Amino acid sequence: MTLPELIFLVFVLLVALSIVWSTLQTGISPMMSSGKALQAMLASIDESDNRPENGHLIDLGSGWGTLVIAVARKHPHQQVIGYELSWFPWLVSMIRKYSLGLDNLTLYRKDFRNAELGDASILFCYLFPGGMHALHEKLKRELLNEIIIVSNAFALPSCEPTKVIQLNDIFQTPIYVYYWRPKC
Ligand SMILES: C[S@@+](CC[C@H](N)C(=O)[O-])C[C@H]1O[C@@H](n2cnc3c(N)ncnc32)[C@H](O)[C@@H]1O
Numbered sequence: 456m457t458l459p460e461l462i463f464l465v466f467v468l469l470v471a472l473s474i475v476w477s478t479l480q481t482g483i484s485p486m487m488s489s490g491k492a493l494q495a496m497l498a499s500i501d502e503s504d505n506r507p508e509n510g511h512l513i514d515l516g517s518g519w520g521t522l523v524i525a526v527a528r529k530h531p532h533q534q535v536i537g538y539e540l541s542w543f544p545w546l547v548s549m550i551r552k553y554s555l556g557l558d559n560l561t562l563y564r565k566d567f568r569n570a571e572l573g574d575a576s577i578l579f580c581y582l583f584p585g586g587m588h589a590l591h592e593k594l595k596r597e598l599l600n601e602i603i604i605v606s607n608a609f610a611l612p613s614c615e616p617t618k619v620i621q622l623n624d625i626f627q628t629p630i631y632v633y634y635w636r637p638k639c
Contacts, residue, residue: 470543477541483583485518485544491622492581492607493525495630499620500526500577503603510576510602511536515567515590520548522579527552527560535560538567568593573600581607588612594635604633614639 456464478484488496500512512530514523517537527535537560539545545564552560563570568589572578580590587609604611610631618632633639 473543474541481516481540482585483516485539485541486581487519487521488581488607489622489624489628491624492628492630493522495620495622496522496579496605496607497525497529499605499618499630499632500579500603501529503577509533511574512577513567513570513572513575513579514538515578515580516540516582516586517545517548517562518581519544520551520562522581523560523562524548524551524555524557526579527557528555531559533559537562538565538570540564540566572598572602575602577603577605579605579607582609584609584612594639595637598635599637601637602635604631604635606631606633611635611639 474485512526512533512535514526514537517523517539520537523535523537537548539548539562542564545562548562552562572593580586582590587606591611591614607630608628610616611633614633614635616631617634620630622628622630
């Protein structure tokens with residue numbers, strides 16, 4: 456094996472280990488939303504006519520940037536934010552952001568549980584039951600305004616969704632839409 460090959464192999468191993476580590480840390484891998492989920496979530500964001508025009512659109516766990524980049528391209532005049540803990544997917548999403556020249560997109564390598572969400576008009580996510588529970592607790596504690604939440608596959612505990620879209624895929628994946636109020 457040549458030295459460049461060895462360096463490449465070590466790099467690939469480090470990336471794989473870091474993804475395994477962050478999956479264990481967060482509870483979910485950086486799996487991308489499917490094409491159908493992406494289209495349904497973009498449509499739900501578009502349909503949310505009564506959101507404040509200057510509110511931020513925030514992806515809680517932006518992974519490789521699949522969803523957050525699609526939102527930023529579709530809404531070039533709104534501030535779009537992504538929070539992601541896993542460094543390699545975050546790095547890839549940063550490269551994609553700069554190569555597409557998306558000035559309205561900010562990507563933080565940060566835990567969304569420690570993020571300020573008060574300026575959000577729409578939150579979107581593809582998490583897991585534990586992540587949805589953590590989000591619900593955070594919203595109840597900190598959020599005083601009404602917002603829209605669009606969640607791929609997982610529901611907010613004890614909140615009635617405004618709409619559930621069932622995707623035409625093998626899992627019949629639900630997309631949950633909430634008009635979240637502080638009392639929920
Ligand atoms: C299933 S992926 C979804 C990626 C992207 N939103 C999409 O739909 O294509 C979930 C991502 O959330 C990230 N994540 C989970 N908990 C997080 C937290 N507390 N703070 C920031 N990112 C988190 C994971 O690292 C993972 O990349």
